[in-house]
Amino acid sequence: MTFSNIILFLTALFSALMAGLFYAFTCSVTVGLKLLPNAEYIAAMQAINKAIQNPLFFICFFGILLLLPFCTYLQFSAPSSTQFWLMLFASIIYFAGVVATTIFGNIPLNNALEKFGLLNASTDAINLQRSLFEIKWNTLNTIRTISSIASLSLIIIACINANKNG
Numbered sequence: 001m002t003f004s005n006i007i008l009f010l011t012a013l014f015s016a017l018m019a020g021l022f023y024a025f026t027c028s029v030t031v032g033l034k035l036l037p038n039a040e041y042i043a044a045m046q047a048i049n050k051a052i053q054n055p056l057f058f059i060c061f062f063g064i065l066l067l068l069p070f071c072t073y074l075q076f077s078a079p080s081s082t083q084f085w086l087m088l089f090a091s092i093i094y095f096a097g098v099v100a101t102t103i104f105g106n107i108p109l110n111n112a113l114e115k116f117g118l119l120n121a122s123t124d125a126i127n128l129q130r131s132l133f134e135i136k137w138n139t140l141n142t143i144r145t146i147s148s149i150a151s152l153s154l155i156i157i158a159c160i161n162a163n164k165n166g
Helices: 003-033 038-051 055-075 082-115 123-165
Strands: none
Touching: 003 038, 003 055, 003 082, 003 123, 038 082, 038 123, 055 082, 055 123, 082 123
């Protein structure tokens, strides 16, 4: 196994972990949270948004940000290999669909929700806060889910192609 193949494997692994996280939120967490009353929904999302900020999550989230471009670079050859193009498109999809969506969409929503004072809020304010958050956040998470799965699919194809070629 070459150094390049090890990095390709790690990129696939980290990508799979992130895609799995977004997928789990889409098909189970948000579905379950939808059933909660408004105040309990906000409290649960505030707790989740705090809990996810931990070393295991950060290793994968930031690790893939380093691994994708590095792996893409390692796959480059002249003329450009299929693995390079697969990794380049996987990187573009991931950075646009996951990273940009997270930075410019989900994080601002999470920050606004974190500042919301649930304990002192009226029922109307709680209802409004949920309506401002839930649909937008879920839509953005769906974008992250689809993007991370598409990116992972290209990385898996690159792994298969690398195995065929060497």
